[in-house]
Amino acid sequence: MKIAVYGKGGIGKSTTSCNISxxxxxxxxxxxxxxxxxKHDSTFTLTGFLIPTIIDTLKDRDYHYxxxxxxxVIYQGYGGVHCVEAGGPPAGxxxxxxxxxxxxxxxxxxxxxxxxxxxxxxxxxxxxCGGFAAPLNYADYCxxxxxxxxxxLFAANRIAASxxxxxxxxxxxxxxxxxxxxxKRDLIDKYTSVVPMPVLEVLPLIDDIxxxxxxxxxxxxxxxxxxxxxxxxxxxxxxxDQILARPEGVxxxxxxxxxxxxxxxxx
Amino acid sequence: MKIAVYGKGGIGKSTTSCNISxxxxxxxxxxxxxxxxxKHDSTFTLTGFLIPTIIDTLKDRDYHYxxxxxxxVIYQGYGGVHCVEAGGPPAGxxxxxxxxxxxxxxxxxxxxxxxxxxxxxxxxxxxxCGGFAAPLNYADYCxxxxxxxxxxLFAANRIAASxxxxxxxxxxxxxxxxxxxxxKRDLIDKYTSVVPMPVLEVLPLIDDIxxxxxxxxxxxxxxxxxxxxxxxxxxxxxxxDQILARPEGVxxxxxxxxxxxxxxxxx
Ligand SMILES: Nc1ncnc2c1ncn2[C@@H]1O[C@H](COP(=O)(O)OP(=O)(O)O)[C@@H](O)[C@H]1O
Ligand SMILES: Nc1ncnc2c1ncn2[C@@H]1O[C@H](COP(=O)(O)OP(=O)(O)O)[C@@H](O)[C@H]1O
Ligand code: SF4
Ligand SMILES: [Mg+2]
Ligand SMILES: [Mg+2]
Numbered sequence: 018m019k020i021a022v023y024g025k026g027g028i029g030k031s032t033t034s035c036n037i038s039x040x041x042x043x044x045x046x047x048x049x050x051x052x053x054x055x056k057h058d059s060t061f062t063l064t065g066f067l068i069p070t071i072i073d074t075l076k077d078r079d080y081h082y083x084x085x086x087x088x089x090v091i092y093q094g095y096g097g098v099h100c101v102e103a104g105g106p107p108a109g110x111x112x113x114x115x116x117x118x119x120x121x122x123x124x125x126x127x128x129x130x131x132x133x134x135x136x137x138x139x140x141x142x143x144x145x146c147g148g149f150a151a152p153l154n155y156a157d158y159c160x161x162x163x164x165x166x167x168x169x170l171f172a173a174n175r176i177a178a179s180x181x182x183x184x185x186x187x188x189x190x191x192x193x194x195x196x197x198x199x200x201k202r203d204l205i206d207k208y209t210s211v212v213p214m215p216v217l218e219v220l221p222l223i224d225d226i227x228x229x230x231x232x233x234x235x236x237x238x239x240x241x242x243x244x245x246x247x248x249x250x251x252x253x254x255x256x257x258d259q260i261l262a263r264p265e266g267v268x269x270x271x272x273x274x275x276x277x278x279x280x281x282x283x284x
Numbered sequence: 285m286k287i288a289v290y291g292k293g294g295i296g297k298s299t300t301s302c303n304i305s306x307x308x309x310x311x312x313x314x315x316x317x318x319x320x321x322x323k324h325d326s327t328f329t330l331t332g333f334l335i336p337t338i339i340d341t342l343k344d345r346d347y348h349y350x351x352x353x354x355x356x357v358i359y360q361g362y363g364g365v366h367c368v369e370a371g372g373p374p375a376g377x378x379x380x381x382x383x384x385x386x387x388x389x390x391x392x393x394x395x396x397x398x399x400x401x402x403x404x405x406x407x408x409x410x411x412x413c414g415g416f417a418a419p420l421n422y423a424d425y426c427x428x429x430x431x432x433x434x435x436x437l438f439a440a441n442r443i444a445a446s447x448x449x450x451x452x453x454x455x456x457x458x459x460x461x462x463x464x465x466x467x468k469r470d471l472i473d474k475y476t477s478v479v480p481m482p483v484l485e486v487l488p489l490i491d492d493i494x495x496x497x498x499x500x501x502x503x504x505x506x507x508x509x510x511x512x513x514x515x516x517x518x519x520x521x522x523x524x525d526q527i528l529a530r531p532e533g534v535x536x537x538x539x540x541x542x543x544x545x546x547x548x549x550x551x
Binding site for chain 1: 411445448449
């Protein structure tokens with residue numbers, strides 16, 4: 018099964034992805050997480066450090082795939098989760114789509130692309146152009162991380178539109194929304210009333226989550242020494258369980274931008 | 285003179301751009317503002333409503349440029365500032381670069397591209413790939429809007445790297461940083477100690493600015509009935525005056541990502 022986690026930059030995609038990967042590992046699954054954000058810090062809390070990107074490694078070897086071994090690009094993280102960072106297009110040139118394409122190509126060469134129970138793509142969702150939509154070509158499900166604000170929901174709607182576009186030619190479905198860092202959900206509910214989709218979980222702002230990232234650990238690793246954090250782990254286990262149940266998912270309806278501005282913005 | 289304003293999504297690029305455009309108009313300049321964000325709400329506080337995008341208009345006319353008139357795509361805003369929204373690539377397909385390219389092509393056909401004292405591009409800066417770097421091909425100066433946080437400064441560094449790349453083949457310079465919605469500037473100063481560049485202004489979070497956007501007005505229009513807002517206008521007049529003085533600008537130095545993580549992140 019392949020999952021693509023999308024959301025606006027800084028919304029908590031990587032924090033959420035690492036904890037979902039750790040939760041899937043707790044459920045006995047062999048997981049590979051692939052970071053697809055130019056910030057290339059997706060897998061930081063799984064490995065505890067910034068791993069080299071695929072693009073950097075390929076450049077070092079003059080793009081000779083035959084000189085790249087799995088251990089050069091795939092790193093072991095917490096709970097046995099394997100980690101890869103695609104990296105971003107060189108600033109001011111190149112294309113996000115090319116980077117994702119090269120990453121998948123290399124993983125296939127290394128016979129790694131189909132060796133996992135779950136592959137999770139962590140993808141920047143500010144600009145869902147042809148390039149950054151590339152991971153959707155490989156995904157069974159898309160998950161969208163959002164808060165309760167206009168900008169993140171506007172980005173969520175563009176991501177949903179990309180899923181609708183790709184679902185015409187791929188077996189892709191939207192598994193739903195994950196609310197993050199918010200106690201309120203009135204705008205999330207307004208949005209899903211216009212574009213129906215499941216809301217898998219809503220996580221409030223939890224300082225322990227922020228601290229776990231500073232320490233370079235998932236919340237699961239933190240909970241080993243601080244059992245009171247188990248309820249925080251449960252948010253992510255709940256998400257993992259819903260995905261492992263292979264939900265129907267949706268092909269999202271179209272909500273034109275103007276409708277979204279009227280519905281959600283304070284203009 | 286052509287300026288490109290970049291920054292992470294939601295950082296305040298459009299609010300800052302509209303107020304700079306209004307300030308330039310106060311200095312007697314004929315200004316055109318071009319929004320290059322898929323959110324296409326760049327010029328909202330200048331016009332008071334969401335204007336149709338170039339891409340939507342071209343699509344309506346089957347891409348027959350000869351059937352498009354200036355008044356179909358160029359709208360009058362506050363202070364005589366002219367407004368255009370490029371729009372974004374269709375979700376899940378297309379490219380940001382194509383949209384910017386089509387916009388500039390159409391404005392040239394309409395003899396509009398060189399009819400202004402100042403053209404200001406308001407561009408999303410989360411992913412500065414070849415596509416979203418396209419406005420830099422036309423710009424004399426780039427301005428970067430940031431807050432005092434890691435994510436916005438990481439985006440700022442990629443934007444700076446794009447300026448360095450483009451400055452090799454174009455007469456482009458980085459005019460500097462604009463701090464926004466922040467009372468602190470310790471991380472901004474740390475960043476500029478490693479990558480020297482001018483800091484044109486630092487604006488705190490000012491509730492009147494937030495309100496002006498809700499009302500669909502620039503701070504300049506608000507100040508006509510509420511003179512106590514003049515000090516807020518002065519921030520933008522100060523930025524406009526620095527740009528009109530045709531500063532030297534810089535070709536930013538290279539700061540590798542790892543250095544930025546060590547310097548600015550709490551990892
Ligand atoms: N539920 C949460 N509660 C508190 N902090 C959070 C939560 N989720 C994410 N964060 C914090 O938000 C910041 C951005 O998260 P990150 O995962 O890097 O975002 P993204 O990958 O979308 O850019 C990090 O500092 C992280 O610790
Ligand atoms: N200095 C400021 N003080 C208070 N609010 C601000 C300030 N600058 C921008 N804002 C608010 O921040 C939000 C995002 O601004 P916007 O200009 O739309 O960002 P962007 O164009 O970068 O996506 C808006 O609600 C705006 O009113
Ligand atoms: S397709 Fe997207 S990532 Fe690729 S160059 Fe265009 S805007 Fe950039
Ligand atoms: Mg991330
Ligand atoms: Mg904007």
